[in-house]
Amino acid sequence: MAVTDRVQSPPPNTNRRTSRDTSVKRLAFSQKVSKWDVKLSPYLYISPFFLLFAITGLFPLLYTAWVSLHSWNLIGGQGEFTALENYEFVLAQPFFWNAVGNTFSIFLLSSVPQVVLAIAIAAVLDANLRARTFWRMGVLVPFVVAPVAVGLIFNNLFADQAGLFNELLTGIGLDPVRWHSDSLASHAAIATMVNFRWTGYNALIFLAAMQAIPRDVYEAATIDGAGRLRQFFSVTVPMLRPTIIFVVITATIGGLQIFDEARVFDQAGLGGADRQWQTLTMYIWELGWGQRNFGRASAVAWLLFLIIVVIAMANFLITRRIANQGGRR
């Protein structure tokens, strides 16, 4: 640029020498700028993310620990330092352990059938279908329904009196289920809502992984005389292992934080008259915004975080072990 400047506009009245001098300086300067540009730009481009994440993600997480060590009221704010008193209090609460149990129960009831069903749906979608896009979009419809709407709709379907599911049960001569008072039944109902929303989504993830499996593996299996079912269990499922780990871990992280569906499963939003389906996140909400005790709510948040980390690690170790064994074979 500097060079063309000089050629295009030869200043008629001024000394040519000085003009050349400045342009050489300018060239050096622009080189320096370019060097800094190369060096600094990457940091400049990633800094918005890191700055904003530090404020909105990392800081709150660490600050939760600080709050959990104090007596802290929603209105009054920070109180005195109480060390682990909040944790002691919470761990001694039956409602805490009730919430832990409910969370795990709902989580297992939702994630296990969800993964199994999603793989089955993916296997079917992987066939040479007509109107493929239509079917794929069809299974994804629930994904755009907000969990609150899902909760309201299923709350009606699972109504104890005159709900559709109970009507069907009595229609075939069975006893109606008390979805809103029996603990396990309510967990099954909430798990159904979670499965409704996520199964199709996970099926598409599995479908993508299935399509990445080389087709000649199947040809080899066919030559070896394996039927379609045998191929599914001996070829497809083992080859899907990394994806299964991935889906299980994301389902764990999401599943242990269930709130929306359980919250709207009745009007009061505390998880039933005896807190039959109160999850850990609901318990955090009750402690923090119901009882206005931020210290205790933060203690539960950290305990939940620890549980998630432990489960995720266990998940990973178990599945890696299985994967390694598969590799050795």
Next chain:
Amino acid sequence: MSSIPMIEQTAGKGAARAAQRGLGARRRGAPGGTMRRPGFLTYGFLGAVLLGSVFPLWWSFLVGSHDSSVISKGVPMIPGGNFLANAASVLDSIPFWKALGNSIIVSTVTAASVVLFSTLAGFAFAKLRFRGSKGLLVFVIATMAVPTQLGVVPLFIVMAKLGWTGSLWAVIVPGIVTAFGVFWMTQYLRDALPDELIEAVRIDGASMIKAFWYVGLPAARPAAAMLALFTFVATWTNFFWPFIVLDPSNPTLPVALQLLQAAHFVDYSIVLAGAVLSTIPLLLLFAVAGRQLVSGIMQGAVKG
């Protein structure tokens, strides 16, 4: 976390290839290498799954289209004519239009900012060499495993200190960047943008920001569109945080919807009419962009 290599393996690989290939084109042939069309059983199973996906919505429309006195005697299988009346009661009992507007604002702004910042960072991570890039990227991926929901108490304290509780800022700001977005754009740009192209632009004398603007951004467009779509849907359906931080008089749609049931007497025909009303906007979006959503997930999306 320890799940990093696994996520990389599943989520990122071939994202660019898949997008270029598009949704329709895939290798033909069922497992076993045959071109055989599947039979009645397959379509039967799929039909049942589809029914399960759509029926709850259809049901809520059925209930929402009848008078509550009809509902109490059992729901007829044909829609009634009461939907508009029920919808009118929904509009009377919750600030529906305000909530709709709020949801549109919050989701749009969040999606735009996530895409902008993720593309910038993704471009740097994928294509620029700098000290510490590996470590920083691992940090980004690790934070994907940390549930942000667990910081709600301090986040609320901060918002209260800033005086933002009850305002849309409190919902927008915490969602303004996501680790997933950065990871997604990094993976995509690594494959989709050839190094030579950037070098060529640089030799022509373009600055870094020009290289980003003229080469990086256009290459990122397909992935950016999907990221925007996902962020939009996730923000729209989000409930927990808006529920905590927003005022019932200034809600987003899910928060408003939940108010319908908080009354002492629950009229299901009105509650479910509200559920239908609140779902229509995203169903419309799905009708327009459903294909992209499907192919986005198949490139390895992660639950938000």
